[in-house]
Amino acid sequence: MERTTQRAKQIRKWATLVAVSIATFMVPLDITVVAVALPKIQHSLNASFADIQWVVNAYTLTFGAFLLTGGSLADLFGRRRIFVIGLYLFTFSSLLCGFTPNPLVLNLARGTQGIGAAFLFSAALALLAQEFHGRTRATVFSIWAAVMGMGIALGPLIGGGVTGSLGWKWAFLINVPIGAIVIALTLIAKVRESRDPDAKDVDWAGLVTFASGFFMVIWALVSGNERGWGSPLIVGLLIGSILLFVGFVVAEGLQQHPMFDLALFRKPTFSGASIIAIAITGSFFSMFIYLPLYFQIILSYSPLKAGVYLLPLTVPLLIVPPIAAKLSTQMPARMLLSAGLGLVCLGLLWSMAGINTNPNWTPLLIGFVVAGTGAGLVNGELPSVAISVVPPEHSGMASGITSTCRQIGFGIGIAGLGSILTWQTEAKLLELIAGTSAGGTGRSAELAKMVATGNITSAVASLSPSAQSTFAQAANASFTTGLRLIMFVAATVAIVGAVLAFVLVRERDIAQTPITPKPPLKLASICPR
Numbered sequence: 456m457e458r459t460t461q462r463a464k465q466i467r468k469w470a471t472l473v474a475v476s477i478a479t480f481m482v483p484l485d486i487t488v489v490a491v492a493l494p495k496i497q498h499s500l501n502a503s504f505a506d507i508q509w510v511v512n513a514y515t516l517t518f519g520a521f522l523l524t525g526g527s528l529a530d531l532f533g534r535r536r537i538f539v540i541g542l543y544l545f546t547f548s549s550l551l552c553g554f555t556p557n558p559l560v561l562n563l564a565r566g567t568q569g570i571g572a573a574f575l576f577s578a579a580l581a582l583l584a585q586e587f588h589g590r591t592r593a594t595v596f597s598i599w600a601a602v603m604g605m606g607i608a609l610g611p612l613i614g615g616g617v618t619g620s621l622g623w624k625w626a627f628l629i630n631v632p633i634g635a636i637v638i639a640l641t642l643i644a645k646v647r648e649s650r651d652p653d654a655k656d657v658d659w660a661g662l663v664t665f666a667s668g669f670f671m672v673i674w675a676l677v678s679g680n681e682r683g684w685g686s687p688l689i690v691g692l693l694i695g696s697i698l699l700f701v702g703f704v705v706a707e708g709l710q711q712h713p714m715f716d717l718a719l720f721r722k723p724t725f726s727g728a729s730i731i732a733i734a735i736t737g738s739f740f741s742m743f744i745y746l747p748l749y750f751q752i753i754l755s756y757s758p759l760k761a762g763v764y765l766l767p768l769t770v771p772l773l774i775v776p777p778i779a780a781k782l783s784t785q786m787p788a789r790m791l792l793s794a795g796l797g798l799v800c801l802g803l804l805w806s807m808a809g810i811n812t813n814p815n816w817t818p819l820l821i822g823f824v825v826a827g828t829g830a831g832l833v834n835g836e837l838p839s840v841a842i843s844v845v846p847p848e849h850s851g852m853a854s855g856i857t858s859t860c861r862q863i864g865f866g867i868g869i870a871g872l873g874s875i876l877t878w879q880t881e882a883k884l885l886e887l888i889a890g891t892s893a894g895g896t897g898r899s900a901e902l903a904k905m906v907a908t909g910n911i912t913s914a915v916a917s918l919s920p921s922a923q924s925t926f927a928q929a930a931n932a933s934f935t936t937g938l939r940l941i942m943f944v945a946a947t948v949a950i951v952g953a954v955l956a957f958v959l960v961r962e963r964d965i966a967q968t969p970i971t972p973k974p975p976l977k978l979a980s981i982c983p984r
Contacts, residue, residue, distance in 0.1 A: 468586045470644030472595060475579045476602040477637045478542060481630055482518075482572045483603055485549075486511065486740075486865075487610025487769070491747045491758050492623040496561075497910075499623060506558040508677050508873055511744055512866060513562040516673050517569030518576075519862025520666035523715050525577030526856070527658055534585070535648045538578040539641055544571025546634030552627035576858055584842055585649045596839045597780030603834065605773045611747065615762025658713050660706040665715070668699030669866070676870030680877045680907075715856060719845060724788075725853075727959025728841040731792055731833065732857050733864035734952025738945040739799045739830045741868030745876065749938055752911060753812060753931050764816050768823035775831025780839075782832075788840050789960035795832030796953035802826025803946040807939050812931040829949075840960065868948075872941040880907040880937035887929035892922040906930040907937070 489496075489510060497507045529537040548568035555561035580599070587595045617625045675692035682689055707713040720726045746768070750761035779791055802825035809818025841857040881903040888899060898917075905914035911930045915923050 467644060467647060470640060471582055471586050471646045472598065474637050474641045474644070474646060475538075475582055476599060477633065477640075478538070478575050479579055479599060479603050480606040481545070481633055481637075482576050482606065484606035484610045484613070485514065485568070485572070485627075485630065487606070487743050488614035488617070488626045488629070489514075490743050491611050491614035491751075491762050491765075492618045492626040493744070494748065494751045495618050495623040495758065500555075500558050500561065502558040506562070508869065509558075509562045510565055511869055512673055512677060513565040514569040514572070515862055515866040515869065516670055517566045518573045519859055519866050520669050521570050521573035522577050522859040522862060523665065523856065524657070524662050525574040526581075526853075526858075528574070529578040529581055530650055531657065533648045533650045534578040534581045535641065535646050537574050538582060538646075539638060541571045541574025541576070541578065542634055542638045542641070544568070545575060546571070546631055546638070549627045549630035549634065553624040553631075555624075573858075580838060580842060581649070582646065585647065592839075594780060596842070597777050597835050599838065601773055601776040601835070603772075609769070609773075611743075611762035611765040611769060612759075613762070615757070615759035618758040620759075658707075658710055658715075661703060661710065661713055661715055664699045664703035664706055668696045668703060669863070671696035671699065673866050673870050676867065676874055680874050680881075715859075719853065719856065722844050723959045724840065724961050725844050727789075727792075727956055728837060728844075728857060729860040730955050730959065731796065731837055731952055732841075732860035734796060734948055734955075735799065735830060735833045735837075735864065736861045737864035737868035737871075738796075738803065738949040738952070739826060740865055741872050742803070742942065742945055744869050745872065745938060745941065749810065749935070753934055754816075764819075765823075767820055768827045771824060771827030771831045772834060773831075775828055776835030779832045779835025783836055783839070787960075787962050788836055789957050789962075791832055791836045792840070792960060793953040793957040795829040795836070796949045796956060798829025798832070799826050800829075800946045800949040800953065802829060803942050803949065807942040807946070810935050810939050810942065812928070812935055868945070872944060875944060876937040876941050877907040878937075879940045880933045883936045884929055884933035887933060888926060891925055891929075892919070902926070903933075906933060 493507045493510065496502060496510060500506070502510075525537060525541065545568055548564050548571060551564035552561055552568065555564060580596075583595055583599060584592065613629070614626050617629060671692045675689050675696065678692075679689050684690075703715075704717070707715045707717050720729075743765075746765060747758075747761050750756040750764055751758065756764065779795075782791060802822045804822070805825060806819050806822030809822060837857070842853055845853040881900075884903045884906050885899055888902070902914050902917075905911070905917075911927070911934070914930060915927045918926055
């Protein structure tokens with residue numbers, strides 16, 4: 456009987472790892488798969504550049520906004536229950552995305568998909584943390600990170616192959632059978648349920664203030680260039696987001712059981728892990744949206760070829776995390792994390808130098824491999840560090856906070872870098888076509904906006920044959936200038952993150968038993984002593 460019980464426990468443990476890994480695979484896959492499909496989506500649905508930004512940002516926005524809520528609900532109602540609910544939402548909304556008739560419905564479905572992803576993702580690490588302990592937990596977390604890296608790594612290739620052969624809708628529909636399999640596995644294998652016995656209620660004040668503030672800042676960043684940064688709408692959105700974030704901090708400080716326990720930030724290591732999560736997604740992962748546009752729009756590669764050429768950037772995310780897990784036994788965590796972000800910075804700068812209108816991919820190769828290796832080091836070490844400094848009963852919250860920080864970095868990174876790309880491309884094009892036949896048409900501003908949104912082909916076709924060749928060269932040069940600038944900005948974010956990782960992450964925080972947060976928290980106690 457005892458042997459049978461032990462065998463059942465082992466089956467349940469490894470079924471949990473398989474279910475969580477497959478679900479985790481889908482979450483980043485749905486970003487990189489879609490990134491390669493964006494040009495086809497834009498053409499098929501006659502969407503604007505803002506529309507295709509929202510295809511990514513609607514997902515990122517709700518994902519980031521509901522991660523904390525998902526973690527809080529998982530601690531309150533049960534990690535397995537929220538995991539399965541998230542899977543249902545994610546699978547059903549993927550089906551809606553595949554049959555969308557217009558950009559609005561697509562973006563609404565993507566928002567719902569982001570909520571489902573937030574729920575399953577926030578419960579995922581907590582499910583693993585309750586089943587595995589000690590060195591086995593570190594190994595399992597490295598497997599989890601490698602699988603997440605696999606989703607990112609294979610996303611461009613899968614997206615390119617699916618988009619090129621079956622159409623862009625299958626970039627979403629591919630989730631449906633996978634989601635159904637994971638739901639069945641989770642229920643049949645009877646993945647163990649757990650919850651925080653101290654959790655009492657949903658933190659509605661925190662949910663509303665954080666989600667609203669996050670939405671406002673992303674909306675402002677996406678719409679700023681089009682409406683003008685000094686327009687009443689944009690200024691109002693930015694001011695409103697600041698006020699809501701301040702309200703969020705105040706609300707969480709006064710809550711008896713907050714979903715975002717600010718007491719966790721008394722540990723500098725947890726603060727460092729959160730900053731690192733923002734830095735890695737705001738720099739490295741945000742570029743996944745813009746590099747496929749470069750390959751397809753400027754170099755005229757097919758979606759599949761663009762996916763293949765992104766593999767040197769993404770494959771290290773699959774290979775390096777297990778190596779990082781072994782290195783973590785020999786090196787301090789802060790060394791691994793800061794080295795990883797430093798390599799991301801170096802790789803992005805190297806790749807930036809190779810970005811031009813010449814269809815030669817070779818100069819980008821070394822930079823892609825270096826940046827991908829650095830991101831793999833961070834992905835392999837960060838989850839373990841973030842979970843190791845909190846009590847087990849708060850693992851859902853810690854997972855939610857760290858994952859939320861990733862989405863904050865990703866959402867602001869995509870929107871912010873997109874705004875810089877649009878601004879720089881427009882400014883450079885207006886400079887290059889001044890005095891040419893294209894510049895003398897009186898449509899310079901209109902043409903510049905078309906180029907900045909990636910619609911170079913239509914802009915060229917709208918001109919007279921005599922002006923097309925010169926304008927096409929100027930348009931391609933302008934777009935690559937903008938891309939080089941955002942790669943430099945992303946590299947700067949990475950190196951700042953590397954410095955902060957080295958300063959804040961401390962081995963004694965990881966090694967010692969974490970303090971249990973003591974609510975209610977006085978706002979003055981947020982700063983570490």
